[in-house]
Amino acid sequence: MTTASDTHVDVIVIGAGAVAENVADRIVQGGLTAVVVESELVGGDCSYWACMPSKALIRSGMALRAAKRLGGAAEAITGELDVAAVLARRNSFTHDWDDQSQVDWLDGAGIALVRGHGRLSGTKEVTVTSSDDSTTVLTAKHAVVVCTGSDPLLPGIDGLKDTQPWTPRDATSAQSAPASLGIIGGGVVAVEMATAYASFGTEVTILARSGLLQGQEDFAGDMVSASLRELGVDIRRASPTRVESTTEGFAITVDGEVLLVEKLLVATGRAPRSSDIGLEVVGLTPGDWIEVDDTLKVIGSDWLYAAGDVNHRALLTHQGKYQARAVGDVIVARALGNPVDDARWGAHVATADHEVVPQVTFSEPEVASVGLTSQAAEKAGYRTRVIDYNLGYVAGASLQADGYKGKARMVVDEKRRVILGVTFVGQDVSELIQAATIAIVGEVPIDRLWHAVPAYPTMNEIWLRLLETYGRPGS
C-alpha cells in the first residue's frame, strides 16, 4: 500500500447513501467541511436497489388494479400491464444505475467525495483504499460518522450458499421477469417483490415460516396474505431444508417436496455492514451493530458516530435521514461550542426512533403503521385501549374502490390519553399515516383530536370513526 495523499477535513462520513449525504449536508450547512467515502454508487441502496426501484416496480400495476376496481374505468382497460414498460420506468428512476446526478448534487452542496473502501485506521482517521489499491488517509478535526448501512442476511439453509440466489438488489434491478420466483422470507421486501412480480405474471411462491409482516399488527399479514393469494401468489408457512442449483434455476426442498423455480429471492433479514471498516481499531467488534446514544454518538467515544441501518435503531431510509439531521447538527454544535439540545424532543436527538417510527409496505394492500403495535405497547407496560374499525365502512373508502377492504387500529395510552400507535391496511393508505405520526409525536390529546375534522368524503374519516368507537369526551 502506498499513501497517495493525506487530507484534513472537519468531518469524515463513511458511506455515501441517503443517510451519509444528509449527514454531510448538515455538516456543510453548519459551516464545517465534510468528505464522504464510497466504494459503490453515490446515493446508496435506497436510490438504486431498494425504496425507489421497488416502488417503481409496484406502482404501475397498483394504479391499474385501482382503476379496474371502479365502474366506468374498468371497462376502458382491455390490455395487460406492460412489463417491459414498467421495467423501463424503473430504470429511469435508478438512472440506469449511474450516480452522476448524485455526484453533481454533492458538488453543488460543497461535499467532497473520495471513492474507495473506507476503514477506521486511528483516532479520527479513516484510510480509503481505491479500486487501484492506492490509499488515501483522511483525518477529521471533529468527527467520523459511520453510515455504511446493512447487507442481506443469508440464512443457514443446507446448500444455499453454493447457489446464487437473488438478493433484494437483484430483485429490484432485474431486467426481465422470471417465469417463476421463489421467495424465502415474509418481511417487507418479500411482500413488495411478491406484489410486483405477481403483477408481472410471474408465478410466485413465498416460503415464510412465521407468516407475513411479523412485527406488524397481526391483521396486516393476514390481509396481505389473502390479497396476494388473490393475485395468484402461493404462500406457505414453511422453511426450506435444502436449496440446489438446477440447469433451469433452483430446486428447493420444503415440507418434503421439491419446488422448482427459475429464480430464488432470499429476503430474510439484514446484517450490519461493519465487518471490514476497522471497528477493531476503536475497540469495537467487526460485524456487530454499532451502539449509539440518542445523539447518534458511539457509546464510549467522543468523536465517533453512526447513523442509519448500521446502528440498528430503525432500518428505514427516512429514519436514517432523520438521524442524519440530528447527528450532523450536533457535531456542528459540539465543534463550534454552541448549545446542544439533547432534551427529549430536541434538535440534536433522534427520539422518534424509540416509539414513533412510521413504516409503509407498498404491498397489495398497502400497510402503513407508526408507533407501537398493540402487542408492543402492552409489552412496554402501557395501560392501553385498542380501537379497531373496518376501513371499508368509511364512505371515502367505498368511493375509492368498489368492494374496498381495509382495517384500521389505534392504540391509546389510557393514562395520558394520547395515541401510541396506528396501523392502516388497505388500498391507498400509505399517505394516511403522516397524520398519525404528527398526533403521536405532538402528543396531541385524544380529546383535542375531535377538533381535527376529517374532510368528507375522504378516507381520513377513519379518524372520526376511530374516535367515535373510542367514545366522546365525558361520555
Added chain:
Amino acid sequence: MTTASDTHVDVIVIGAGAVAENVADRIVQGGLTAVVVESELVGGDCSYWACMPSKALIRSGMALRAAKRLGGAAEAITGELDVAAVLARRNSFTHDWDDQSQVDWLDGAGIALVRGHGRLSGTKEVTVTSSDDSTTVLTAKHAVVVCTGSDPLLPGIDGLKDTQPWTPRDATSAQSAPASLGIIGGGVVAVEMATAYASFGTEVTILARSGLLQGQEDFAGDMVSASLRELGVDIRRASPTRVESTTEGFAITVDGEVLLVEKLLVATGRAPRSSDIGLEVVGLTPGDWIEVDDTLKVIGSDWLYAAGDVNHRALLTHQGKYQARAVGDVIVARALGNPVDDARWGAHVATADHEVVPQVTFSEPEVASVGLTSQAAEKAGYRTRVIDYNLGYVAGASLQADGYKGKARMVVDEKRRVILGVTFVGQDVSELIQAATIAIVGEVPIDRLWHAVPAYPTMNEIWLRLLETYGRPGS
C-alpha cells in the same frame, strides 16, 4: 289546517340531513329523546345531491387518468371512460334517491322521524305540515335545533329566472351527459362538475368572473384552470349579461357574443334555507343566516340552536357534523345539569370553525387545504412566514405519476411558531390534509414537527421539504 297529533320530545331537530342525523344521534346517545323533521329525503343534500354523487361522478375518470400517467399501465388502457357505468355507479351511492337505508338507520338509532315541513310556531314548539296538509305540533322539553342547510343562490342575470338551468342537484343527479354544458360560477361545485363532465366528453365552458376557487391560495385556481384547460374546458373570466332558453338549450350572452349550450349549471353560491321555517316567531328574520355562539346556540335564546350550513360558520358537511356533535352533547349536558365544557377546545364548542376548517376539492388536480390562507392570516393580523415547495420535486410524487405537477404552501405563525394553514394542490393530495389539520388543531410546534418523520418514498415527504425550506431549529 287540522292538528292531527301533538307530540312531546326532549329535542326537536328541523331537517334530517347528515348534520341533523348527527345532532339527534348525540341527543339519543346522551339519554334524551329526539325527533327529526324532514320534507325531503332523509340523509340530505350530502348523500343525494352533493358530496357523495359528486365524488362518484369524478372518481372513475380520475383513477383512469392516474393510471394513464404511468409507464406500463398506460399501455393497458385502450378504451374510453364508460359514462353509463359511471352514472350507474353514482346511482348506487345515492341508492337511486331512495332514503330507506337512512330511515332504517334512524330507527336503529332510536330517533323519531316526522315527514313534513317544519316551522317554529312558539317557544320550543315546531309545527309540521305534511304533504297531505295535515299538521303535527311538536313540543320540546329542552331544545330545538335548526339544521335546514342552504339552497343555491340564483344570480340576478337578465332572463335567467325565466329559464330552467341546472342547479348543483341536477348536475349531480343527471342520468346522461349533455353534449355541452355551460357553468356559471368558479367555486368548488363549478370545478368539480367541470372535471366530471369534461371527462364524460361533454364540451364544458366555465364563466367565472373572478376566476376559479376564490378564497383559496391563488395558485390553486391557477393550477386547476391550467389542468381543466388540458381536459378541454373553456374557462372565461366573464359574467353573462343575458340568458335565454332556446329549443336546444340555452343562449348565454357573454362579452358581446352568444354562447349556445345544451345545459347550463348555475353554481354561484348559497343562501340559507331559512325563509319559511317560522324564524319570525322567535324574533329572527326569515331568509337570514342564523347567528350562533360557539356552542351553536342562537344568540339571545336559551333553547334554540342552529347547526350546519344555515348558521353560515362553514358550509361543509364535515364541519356541520362536527358542530352536530358539539351541539348534541351540550344540549344533553345543559338538560341534565352536567358540566358544560365550553373552553377553547372543549367538547361542547365548535372552535375549529373559526380557523381550522379543512376543505377538499375533487377537481383535476385536487386541492386540499386547511386553516388560514396566506392572505387570510395576514388580514387576521398574524406575523406570518409563507413556505412554498414544488410537490413534483418530492420523490414520492414522481413515483405516483409521470410528470407530476403539484404545489404545497405552509403558513407559519412566527410568534407562536405553529402552523396556521396548509394548501396542497396535485394528484391524490386529498388524503394529505389530515396531517396538517392535526398539526394546527394540536398546536404542535414547528420544532417538534421535525420528529414526525414522513415515510419514504411517500408524497408526505413534502412535510420534510417544507420544514427544510423553513429552516432547522437553531439555524
